[in-house]
Amino acid sequence: MSSQNLVTVTPDKDNDEIAIVTMQRPPVNSLNLELLQALSKTLDELSTSDFRAMVLTSASPTVFSAGLDIMEMYKPDLKRAEQFWSTLQDVWLKLFESNLITAAAINGHAPAGGCLLAMSCEYRAMVSGKYSIGLNETALGIVAPRWFMDCMLNTISQREAEIALTTGKLFSVEEALKVGLIDETAKDKEDAINKCLGFIEKFESIPPLPRSMTKQKFRANGVQWLKANKQADIDEFVHFLKFPQVQQSLEMYIHMLKSKQNKSE
Numbered sequence: 669m670s671s672q673n674l675v676t677v678t679p680d681k682d683n684d685e686i687a688i689v690t691m692q693r694p695p696v697n698s699l700n701l702e703l704l705q706a707l708s709k710t711l712d713e714l715s716t717s718d719f720r721a722m723v724l725t726s727a728s729p730t731v732f733s734a735g736l737d738i739m740e741m742y743k744p745d746l747k748r749a750e751q752f753w754s755t756l757q758d759v760w761l762k763l764f765e766s767n768l769i770t771a772a773a774i775n776g777h778a779p780a781g782g783c784l785l786a787m788s789c790e791y792r793a794m795v796s797g798k799y800s801i802g803l804n805e806t807a808l809g810i811v812a813p814r815w816f817m818d819c820m821l822n823t824i825s826q827r828e829a830e831i832a833l834t835t836g837k838l839f840s841v842e843e844a845l846k847v848g849l850i851d852e853t854a855k856d857k858e859d860a861i862n863k864c865l866g867f868i869e870k871f872e873s874i875p876p877l878p879r880s881m882t883k884q885k886f887r888a889n890g891v892q893w894l895k896a897n898k899q900a901d902i903d904e905f906v907h908f909l910k911f912p913q914v915q916q917s918l919e920m921y922i923h924m925l926k927s928k929q930n931k932s933e
């Protein structure tokens with residue numbers, strides 16, 4: 669089963685009830701509208717399939733996901749920006765509330781929206797190395813929406829989350845392990861997937877319905893807020909994009925990313 673070529677779904681080689689879901693939008697899996705639509709469609713397909721668990725990972729050797737595609741926010745077409753944000757909301761709701769057991773094999777950097785995807789899963793194994801993970805929005809001059817914060821609060825303590833978000837902190841793998849942003853480190857992608865499979869195994873003898881209902885009750889707060897405020901959240905996003913200071917910050921950030929590349933050439 670696949671949803672376009674941006675996301676592939678393959679059964680685990682030893683257990684066909686476990687889906688390995690791979691994002692593949694080179695070079696860095698930045699989440700543009702099309703990748704989000706592919707993820708949304710994949711999550712719909714998985715929810716009605718025989719799969720009982722999924723491991724989310726990336727085809728890139730060094731990046732899980734670079735987060736939202738900044739080009740979707742820089743001088744945007746406002747209609748597309750609305751659709752983009754609404755699809756991101758849907759992906760988050762579908763992944764965060766999924767009936768499936770969800771785990772992320774984080775095989776590289778996972779800033780901002782990449783961190784959100786990983787935190788939406790129930791378990792995170794991250795490959796050791798010079799990678800980083802976190803919600804760095806404030807460092808870019810933008811503000812993470814409330815449901816990003818709720819998602820982080822489901823993962824680490826309120827104090828750690830507040831400091832991390834206000835400082836735009838990107839955690840090293842070791843730091844992420846220490847605060848509980850990730851659950852395990854892994855030596856490579858295969859090892860990260862195996863560690864996720866180990867987590868999934870814990871539910872072998874647990875009936876799926878009470879399991880998923882219990883998970884959803886734990887996660888209800890953030891979900892209920894977004895469901896009740898979906899349009900207001902979209903309007904706020906689009907409104908925010910119109911601020912000249914926001915556009916200026918995004919422009920500077922894009923230049924920084926491009927000049928970083930020129931420097932290393």
Ligand SMILES: CCCCCC/C=C\CC(=O)SCCNC(=O)CCNC(=O)[C@H](O)C(C)(C)COP(=O)(O)OP(=O)(O)OC[C@H]1O[C@@H](n2cnc3c(N)ncnc32)[C@H](O)[C@@H]1OP(=O)(O)O
Pocket residue numbers: 695696698730731733734735736737738739741777779780781782804805808810811812813905908909914925926928929
């Ligand atoms: C206005 C309201 C806001 C509401 C709240 C928004 C909520 C969430 C915001 C986000 O998710 S914003 C995105 C935040 N992401 C980042 O800060 C990560 C930026 N990228 C990086 O730090 C690095 O690319 C990397 C992920 C560490 C990988 O480094 P690497 O050296 O492997 O690759 P690069 O050379 O840097 O990049 C390759 C290529 O990709 C382009 N690119 C990188 N990230 C993005 C991105 N997020 N969106 C769009 N494009 C991205 C980068 O510019 C290079 O492009 P080219 O120069 O090759 O054209």
